[in-house]
Amino acid sequence: MTGAITIGTVKAVPGEIARGGIPIIGDMRGRSREIPIIVYNGVKDGPILWLNGATHGDEPEGPFSIFKMLEQIDVKALSGAVVAVPVMNVGAFSAGARGDPLDSFSYDMNRLYPGRPDGYPTERIAHAHWLAMKDNCDLQIAIHSGGEHSYLAHMIFASDNPPSLELAAAMGKGWSLVFRSGTGGGNPSSQMGALGKAGVTVELGGNCRTLTGDFHDIADDLAAGYLNVMRHYRMISGAAQYEGEWRMGYQIPLLAPATGMYVGVADLPFETELEAGTLIGEIYDLYGDVIGEVRAPQNGVVFGMRARPSVIEGHWCCFFGVVEETVSNLIPR
Numbered sequence: 295m296t297g298a299i300t301i302g303t304v305k306a307v308p309g310e311i312a313r314g315g316i317p318i319i320g321d322m323r324g325r326s327r328e329i330p331i332i333v334y335n336g337v338k339d340g341p342i343l344w345l346n347g348a349t350h351g352d353e354p355e356g357p358f359s360i361f362k363m364l365e366q367i368d369v370k371a372l373s374g375a376v377v378a379v380p381v382m383n384v385g386a387f388s389a390g391a392r393g394d395p396l397d398s399f400s401y402d403m404n405r406l407y408p409g410r411p412d413g414y415p416t417e418r419i420a421h422a423h424w425l426a427m428k429d430n431c432d433l434q435i436a437i438h439s440g441g442e443h444s445y446l447a448h449m450i451f452a453s454d455n456p457p458s459l460e461l462a463a464a465m466g467k468g469w470s471l472v473f474r475s476g477t478g479g480g481n482p483s484s485q486m487g488a489l490g491k492a493g494v495t496v497e498l499g500g501n502c503r504t505l506t507g508d509f510h511d512i513a514d515d516l517a518a519g520y521l522n523v524m525r526h527y528r529m530i531s532g533a534a535q536y537e538g539e540w541r542m543g544y545q546i547p548l549l550a551p552a553t554g555m556y557v558g559v560a561d562l563p564f565e566t567e568l569e570a571g572t573l574i575g576e577i578y579d580l581y582g583d584v585i586g587e588v589r590a591p592q593n594g595v596v597f598g599m600r601a602r603p604s605v606i607e608g609h610w611c612c613f614f615g616v617v618e619e620t621v622s623n624l625i626p627r
């Protein structure tokens with residue numbers, strides 16, 4: 295990357311911070327709309343890092359962590375560029391909902407990349423974002439959380455190619471759970487992976503942790519990861535820190551066996567290996583009797599948990615991960 299960067303309505307020359315947007319379909323009153331973006335164009339060559347937040351509108355960890363990270367960046371000492379997209383899905387974020395309530399046919403923006411120029415509303419928005427990003431991006435981090443229904447602990451889904459696995463490892467301390475996800479799937483990370491570039495989806499937080507200091511802690515934690523990524527790729531000065539080993543495997547969604555009130559076990563450790571059969575949560579009926587149990591189906595780790603107790607049989611209760619291998623070679627030597 296050298297020289298000026300033009301993305302959407304934004305043009306940033308080296309050493310400049312510029313704001314603007316990616317134009318998308320207009321609103322009912324004929325006004326134009328944009329996905330807001332912030333571009334930090336550094337003074338030296340380096341990769342272009344995209345930070346994509348709130349494609350799910352009930353996941354505010356993306357925008358808050360991006361804001362906290364950007365305030366720590368001196369564009370005059372930056373190599374490469376940062377393109378920050380705090381809120382990809384403005385309609386969904388405005389509603390505080392996973393998808394845009396005005397679009398029932400392509401509600402989940404994280405399932406339909408690269409979008410379609412002549413598709414449903416959210417497909418068109420995704421397509422505009424994709425076109426703006428795909429040729430102007432080397433490293434892509436999509437930021438997610440448990441949203442309004444769950445809490446998710448540190449966890450990364452990395453596209454299954456070496457650049458993406460390196461990017462996952464570059465998130466640094468605390469991010470030892472890295473699960474491979476395919477390339478070419480319907481989310482932006484997977485599409486970046488299909489181009490042979492680095493694309494990861496990081497998961498941390500949920501609306502159960504957006505009250506005062508808790509929200510700051512989560513956002514600071516994520517921002518520290520992005521800064522570590524930037525140190526790793528020499529976009530900013532300082533030595534990156536890493537986990538020594540990464541636990542890789544796959545997830546099994548544990549679904550509610552009954553309808554009622556879901557209560558997780560007190561002091562259940564997240565991100566820690568549990569034995570098969572360990573009790574994770576119970577479901578009460580409305581008379582106070584336990585009518586269902588959620589247990590570890592095999593040895594594995596809990597990396598997320600339902601945070602909205604009301605539950606219907608079949609609802610997601612626990613994000614359970616099976617670790618297939620532990621590796622120490624995600625960072626090229």
Ligand SMILES: [Zn+2]
Nearest residue numbers: 350353438439
């Ligand atoms: Zn999400």
